[in-house]
Amino acid sequence: MLPMPTKYRMVAGSSEGATELNAFDGALLSAGAGNLNLLRVSSILPPGAVYDETLVIPPGNLVPVAYGSIVNSRPGATISAAVAVGIPEDGDYGVIMELSGEFDRFTAESRIRQMVVNAFKIRNKPLADVRICSAEHMVDKIGCAFAGVLLWY
Amino acid sequence: MLPMPTKYRMVAGSSEGATELNAFDGALLSAGAGNLNLLRVSSILPPGAVYDETLVIPPGNLVPVAYGSIVNSRPGATISAAVAVGIPEDGDYGVIMELSGEFDRFTAESRIRQMVVNAFKIRNKPLADVRICSAEHMVDKIGCAFAGVLLWY
Amino acid sequence: MLPMPTKYRMVAGSSEGATELNAFDGALLSAGAGNLNLLRVSSILPPGAVYDETLVIPPGNLVPVAYGSIVNSRPGATISAAVAVGIPEDGDYGVIMELSGEFDRFTAESRIRQMVVNAFKIRNKPLADVRICSAEHMVDKIGCAFAGVLLWY
Numbered sequence: 001m002l003p004m005p006t007k008y009r010m011v012a013g014s015s016e017g018a019t020e021l022n023a024f025d026g027a028l029l030s031a032g033a034g035n036l037n038l039l040r041v042s043s044i045l046p047p048g049a050v051y052d053e054t055l056v057i058p059p060g061n062l063v064p065v066a067y068g069s070i071v072n073s074r075p076g077a078t079i080s081a082a083v084a085v086g087i088p089e090d091g092d093y094g095v096i097m098e099l100s101g102e103f104d105r106f107t108a109e110s111r112i113r114q115m116v117v118n119a120f121k122i123r124n125k126p127l128a129d130v131r132i133c134s135a136e137h138m139v140d141k142i143g144c145a146f147a148g149v150l151l152w153y
Numbered sequence: 154m155l156p157m158p159t160k161y162r163m164v165a166g167s168s169e170g171a172t173e174l175n176a177f178d179g180a181l182l183s184a185g186a187g188n189l190n191l192l193r194v195s196s197i198l199p200p201g202a203v204y205d206e207t208l209v210i211p212p213g214n215l216v217p218v219a220y221g222s223i224v225n226s227r228p229g230a231t232i233s234a235a236v237a238v239g240i241p242e243d244g245d246y247g248v249i250m251e252l253s254g255e256f257d258r259f260t261a262e263s264r265i266r267q268m269v270v271n272a273f274k275i276r277n278k279p280l281a282d283v284r285i286c287s288a289e290h291m292v293d294k295i296g297c298a299f300a301g302v303l304l305w306y
Numbered sequence: 307m308l309p310m311p312t313k314y315r316m317v318a319g320s321s322e323g324a325t326e327l328n329a330f331d332g333a334l335l336s337a338g339a340g341n342l343n344l345l346r347v348s349s350i351l352p353p354g355a356v357y358d359e360t361l362v363i364p365p366g367n368l369v370p371v372a373y374g375s376i377v378n379s380r381p382g383a384t385i386s387a388a389v390a391v392g393i394p395e396d397g398d399y400g401v402i403m404e405l406s407g408e409f410d411r412f413t414a415e416s417r418i419r420q421m422v423v424n425a426f427k428i429r430n431k432p433l434a435d436v437r438i439c440s441a442e443h444m445v446d447k448i449g450c451a452f453a454g455v456l457l458w459y
Binding site for chain 1: 307308309310311345346347348349350351352353355370372398399401403404405417420421424425428429457
């Protein structure tokens with residue numbers, strides 16, 4: 001089987017770019033998640049995974065990541081991306097939520113918090129804490145906002 | 154290299170949710186594929202992979218999965234998701250197909266069966282059997298239907 | 307952690323199909339990337355990865371891949387997909403870009419080359435070489451163009 005991640009770090013950033021993919025690439029670099037091979041997952045915090053604020057992953061690695069991202073090319077638009085981790089009381093697995101859209105980061109954070117609450121409610125699981133990380137960007141020409149939970153070892 | 158899966162299980166489910174992602178999360182739980190880190194793949198049944206109806210994967214694992222999924226917020230809409238596995242006569246690799254849309258599950262199953270037939274035809278490969286798994290949902294507010302083939306070890 | 311790829315191969319192809327997924331499946335086969343479980347990544351060339359034109363991966367394997375793909379069902383439309391790898395002067399990681407759309411392959415190649423240039427510029431990294439692979443297709447009924455960088459071991 002594939003090894004289960006044991007650490008995580010939450011990151012967010014934003015950027016303009018000459019193309020949509022360049023804007024996304026710039027947002028990853030801005031978030032500190034550039035130069036990696038991101039493998040998108042839907043999205044559970046593995047049991048026992050430890051938050052590591054100092055986590056640095058060598059370039060080129062295959063990194064499981066839960067993320068929200070938006071690219072927008074309407075000048076003046078406010079875009080946001082957020083991720084949230086719901087930490088359970090029981091020390092077992094947690095739940096990760098992702099969100100992005102044309103709204104400010106406070107809206108994003110408020111909504112994603114509720115999404116985590118919903119996810120714990122449907123599981124009848126007591127929620128101990130919610131950690132949120134978000135980025136907001138005002139579009140000039142082509143802008144991207146990105147927020148992700150990097151899962152690592 | 155990444156280890157090649159040796160087992161698989163087909164699952165399907167559906168759910169309402171307060172947001173699109175909560176509906177997706179609920180559909181995964183309903184299908185018995187909740188609490189996993191799904192890594193979406195396009196989508197071949199590895200040679201020799203064995204169907205395991207009783208497969209239970211511990212929470213938080215990275216699980217390769219081929220899936221179809223649809224979220225819809227039009228009250229009264231009928232949505233379906235289906236997966237199909239084409240089993241070859243030669244005992245070599247099989248082909249997995251995914252489908253989702255605004256139709257009933259019988260339509261989904263009929264169409265996806267034909268998709269598997271097409272996939273074997275283009276390969277000039279004799280088809281021994283087709284296994285199908287599907288879910289149908291009538292949308293109340295925000296609904297999701299999900300069907301997937303979990304690949305495991 | 308997941309093992310970092312050490313080899314890569316660039317492939318491209320196109321196909322018609324009876325459904326969108328069958329067209330995609332056909333394009334993968336045409337590209338020489340069929341019969342694999344593609345794990346889509348965003349998208350860095352690992353440091354030291356070696357180009358292997360003769361790379362053949364056994365069916366059913368989980369293969370990290372950066373790709374661009376487009377399905378189109380407008381008869382007569384010209385569609386293209388391209389991937390590009392930017393090779394750095396410093397021998398460290400490279401950058402992979404993907405592009406697809408309703409344009410010819412020369413347009414695709416010209417644009418994706420610029421995307422690689424942009425990606426190196428934002429990193430202040432000297433660019434030694436750009437390798438491009440692309441496919442163009444004129445749609446009959448349902449067509450797909452695919453281009454990808456297979457990452458392997």
